Amino acid sequence: MILSLQDFTKKEKGLFALILLFFATLYFAHLSGINSVVTGLLVVYSFSMSSLKDKWETLKQRPYLQGMLLFFLVLVVSTLLSDDIARGLHHLKIRLPLLLFPASLGLLQLKKEFKDKVLLSFAVITTIVALVCIITSIYAASTAHRTDYLYNDALTGITRQQSIYMALATNIALYIFAKEIFFGRGKNKIGMLLAVVVLFTFSYLLASRIMFTLLLFVALGFSFYYIIRKRKILEGLTLVLGLIIGTVVINKLMPSTFNRYKELTYQSFNYESRGKESHYNMEITPDQWNGANFRLAAWTCGLEVFQTCPIIGVDLGDKDAVLLEKYKEKKFYMAIETDKNVHSNYLDVLFSLGVIGLLFYLVGWLFLPLLFAYQNQNGFAILVISTFALAWITEVYFGKNFGTMLVGFFIPFVLTNTVKTERSS
Template sequence: MKTLLTTTKKATLLQRGYFVCLLLVAVSLFLPKQAFTNITIMLFALVWLLDGDFKAKYQKLTANTVAISFIVLFLLYLAGVFYTADLMLGVKSLETKASLLVFPLLLGSAAIRQDYLYKTLLTFAYTCAVLSMVALVYQTFVVLEKNDFNYFFSDGLVSIMGKQAVYYAIYVSFSILILVHYLWQRFSGIRWAERVLHMALILFLLLFLFLLASRTSLGILLLILITSLVGVGFRYGKLRYTLVAVAGLIAFIVGLSVVFPQTVSRFKSLRNISYDFSNTEDIYHFSGEDSEAKWNGLNLRLAKWVCAIDVIRQNPLGVGTGDVKDEMVEAYRNRNFTYAAEGRFDPHNQYLDTGVAIGIPGLAVLLCCYLLPLYMAIKRKSWLLGSFMLLIMACSITESVLSSAQGVIFICYFLFILLEVAAFNRSIKEPALSVTL
């Protein structure tokens, strides 16, 4: 009996240790410096080691096809270091991509209480909402000081956190999905004040996302929300009510478009998809005048993608983990793409970025890393996991999301949390956590 009590107490302490580490990692993602995130991940690894039972961990890990896919992707990047010309840059790039190995290993093998995983998701969403409010207030003083309203948009809006708008927009979009999921599952079981609070948080985060003006995140989020609402209406015979919700959502976005035309102008600038590689004009920004002579977010990416495909054709097995930018610059110069060569731009597309670095085999593994969780989301009827993957897959078209710590840590961390939650829901059909959209 004494041994049983001791074992139970140890298991409880370990679970609490996991929970504290989960929360710390989630909150640390919003901090300007990555050092604290690295420390919290090391603490998580320490708890994982103290937990022991490595045989069970190994069995769980080897049965996790998504975890294996991510580990294989990391190993391909590791192999790419050995044939890269710039060894130092290759090692640095591999360090950035360490999450491809760490989180599949830790989260893909550990047995953590499901309520702790779900509370971590909610904590992330609440933290995102609170810190976004702080950022908005701070930026209001910046706008008043500089007398320039453009500081309310894009990277300037999250300067206090030292984040790039494109990655913070993914954080905000995911937070909205978490809160929508929470309301959908618990709407009838919570007080009206809590319902109002969560709906207010969702609307505020939509406002913040609109100000961030990240076109891909905003576009895919609206598409997910609208199609989900329509799908619920058809499924449960409540189409009339869900269409009202869709109309309200559209009206809210239209209202924001009237109040903040700067974001709308960002979308309008995409009308020009033609490009000339020899164009040396700067890219369109909020503070500048929109002109067809300037590069915009779309035609600049299209031009980069053409050059990335040039590199992949010449190097089907990749150029090496550390040589992506050097090879891209060479491809830019071959096409007289001076503007991109001087900026030393990466492909701004994760699929092509992976193809350039570790070739077509790496691209095939990356697709497995994305499509397997999406398949599991459909199989397990997990709306939140499926929506998360659609968000990441869409953003991977316009950004090299795994080439930045802001992207790769976030994606790997929450993907394996969502996979654990989805697996648990499927096995016990827990109504409070499962999603049937």
């Protein structure tokens, strides 16, 4: 049971309660004020759970944390070098979780049982949120007689969060349930299987191409692993068959989401085009702006901005103004009128912080965490970090509170109990 905490200390129970409250308020944008307060309490509480000496020793054992802290220092320096320091401080505030969570939760030594309980709690809360979104969207669609209310950002309207970030959180929740179902010792696996069905349907309706495609590949890869390595032929084939049938059934019942994938065949663009953005209930035509050709256009602009200042970038506080000027130069009306960012975390870091900033970012938040997880045989952490790495290709995660909260919390957290010396402590 998630709330069975009799084996935990008082400090662990307090930490668990704060993390649970953090998850519960994270999904709803209108609760961002409460979530900020809870985050502050969680950070302070986490930091108080061990001595400064213990923290220093842990920091030396976890080089990825050093990389994360150095990257935040680069963000601070870039803010101070900006012409528009006020705007830089605004961006720095959004990126605070990239400092706060590594410097607090990331320095803790947590028992595996505690961490598993936290992760399962996150998966359960995510399932509840998914159900709320599905039910409210069905009601809105039936009331307004508009099937597009069932998809993408309309589906998550009650949370006021963008679907792409919800899709990533859904993937993580599905990984957690799969881990518990196939490798855990807990009960109620039937309930977890039902939750997987809900989350898989939710993921499809969210229509994040990169996240749903990754989900399919991970599920198929795990199925073949289960068949070959575990010699569970029947279970593996059942998983593959269920995945195929489930996808076909959902697509037949709600075919509009497939329009998101059709868009990928229309990649040409004209910056000055006044074409409408494609939508689910629209016929896909070459003159539209869609997720594919818009990104190609925006990425081209971002790369041209990077070339103007490749070493240290245009600085954090000035990146929006410089990008807007590039859009104006290209007469990229759609991006100007809808206030579009560059739609790639890597590219956003590259043109704002330069090659130096990108290297610190890749080392601190990707390479060192992956290496650490690999050295300690933490397959789950590798999967979570890789999911973030792919998500960063097509969206700016450091530009939204929800995005930085997910990154800042999960990457340090999934690595907390991987040091071998901690297992016996």
